[in-house]
Amino acid sequence: MNSSWLQFLLKHIYPQNCLLCGADADPKSRFCDPCYSSLPFNHHACPRCALPLPADATAETRCGACLNKRLPYASCHTALRYEPPSNHLIAQLKFRHQLHLTAPLARLIIDRLGELDSLPDLLLPVPLHQQRMRERGFNQAQELGRVLAKHYGIPLDGRLVKRIRETKAQSDLSEPLRRNNLRHAFRVHGSLQGSRVVIVDDVVTTGSTIHEMSKTLKRSGAAEISVWAVARSVADR
Ligand SMILES: [Zn+2]
Numbered sequence: 753m754n755s756s757w758l759q760f761l762l763k764h765i766y767p768q769n770c771l772l773c774g775a776d777a778d779p780k781s782r783f784c785d786p787c788y789s790s791l792p793f794n795h796h797a798c799p800r801c802a803l804p805l806p807a808d809a810t811a812e813t814r815c816g817a818c819l820n821k822r823l824p825y826a827s828c829h830t831a832l833r834y835e836p837p838s839n840h841l842i843a844q845l846k847f848r849h850q851l852h853l854t855a856p857l858a859r860l861i862i863d864r865l866g867e868l869d870s871l872p873d874l875l876l877p878v879p880l881h882q883q884r885m886r887e888r889g890f891n892q893a894q895e896l897g898r899v900l901a902k903h904y905g906i907p908l909d910g911r912l913v914k915r916i917r918e919t920k921a922q923s924d925l926s927e928p929l930r931r932n933n934l935r936h937a938f939r940v941h942g943s944l945q946g947s948r949v950v951i952v953d954d955v956v957t958t959g960s961t962i963h964e965m966s967k968t969l970k971r972s973g974a975a976e977i978s979v980w981a982v983a984r985s986v987a988d989r
């Protein structure tokens with residue numbers, strides 16, 4: 753095998769170029785420095801639901817909705833706002849099977865979380881319905897969860913929670929229909945009595961999915977629930 757062919761192969765098997773511009777990348781983040789700094793980090797966000805807030809918001813500022821609403825999860829942390837280029841990266845992973853994006857996207861969550869004072873007991877990816885799983889061949893939330901589980905040394909269970917109803921695309925529905933659409937969509941096979949769990953997802957769009965899944969986890973005994981995701985939609989539609 754000649755060296756240019758070998759380089760071609762290595763480049764595609766172990767790509768080391770920036771995921772956005774193709775320049776030399778930091779091997780850890782897989783972005784070049786300028787692209788990494790221009791990512792839409794969700795630094796100013798509601799600590800409960802991760803909704804992006806104006807830049808002058810303090811770490812304790814809650815969004816208007818969370819001031820008046822009881823949520824079944826304690827906190828939600830997302831690395832990025834769901835806007836270009838994070839939406840493109842996530843779509844590439846999800847719909848174009850670009851699984852090499854899993855590690856760099858999970859790394860962004862790790863960068864966001866930093867060192868954790870105390871670790872949760874269990875990571876639970878948002879499950880796909882069986883039919884969707886068959887179509888896609890993988891669950892992106894589970895793939896992200898695998899990287900996080902390995903990094904923090906926390907078990908990941910992708911079988912405990914099942915999605916028992918295929919649901920319509922949430923974005924097509926109005927708020928009341930959205931809640932109805934997801935009602936009883938999840939089932940827990942086992943007990944979570946007293947455990948502190950983290951739901952892992954790629955994108956938190958409306959918050960309805962993590963809301964419904966959290967309610968199901970609570971009914972199964974989960975004591976505390978947090979959410980870790982790559983990105984959060986700007987508009988809480
Ligand atoms: Zn770049």
Ligand SMILES: [Zn+2]
Nearest residue numbers: 798801815818
């Ligand atoms: Zn909020």
